[in-house]
Amino acid sequence: MTAEYDEELMQFHGENCCWFEKEDKYLIRFSLDIVKQYGEKDASYGDHVHYMLRKCPDCGAYFLVEDVEQISWSDGNDRMTYNYYQVDSPEHADKLVEIGDPFFLYKGPKILP
Numbered sequence: 380m381t382a383e384y385d386e387e388l389m390q391f392h393g394e395n396c397c398w399f400e401k402e403d404k405y406l407i408r409f410s411l412d413i414v415k416q417y418g419e420k421d422a423s424y425g426d427h428v429h430y431m432l433r434k435c436p437d438c439g440a441y442f443l444v445e446d447v448e449q450i451s452w453s454d455g456n457d458r459m460t461y462n463y464y465q466v467d468s469p470e471h472a473d474k475l476v477e478i479g480d481p482f483f484l485y486k487g488p489k490i491l492p
């Protein structure tokens with residue numbers, strides 16, 4: 380069951396997290412508190428995706444984190460990719476997860492590897 384695509388959900392209304400000012404943005408993965416795990420979801424592109432809600436301990440910003448497990452059949456090694464999307468609130472994150480994987484359309488601040 381998938382919710383309808385909603386343009387309003389793709390917008391962000393808050394202030395950017397303090398991590399967007401930092402040069403070593405990739406260190407964000409060691410800094411954010413985990414608030415909630417959504418579990419594994421199906422992705423349209425055939426990989427396994429886990430979502431979690433994380434919170435910046437410094438400024439209180441919420442991030443929906445997309446953890447994509449890309450299965451490489453040739454060598455048996457799974458590659459993990461983490462994408463960080465800043466969202467307005469935990470409720471905003473819940474709705475985005477409900478939609479599925481439309482994150483390439485998300486207009487809010489993001490940190491991608």
Ligand SMILES: [Zn+2]
Pocket residue numbers: 396397398435436437438439440
């Ligand atoms: Zn922050």
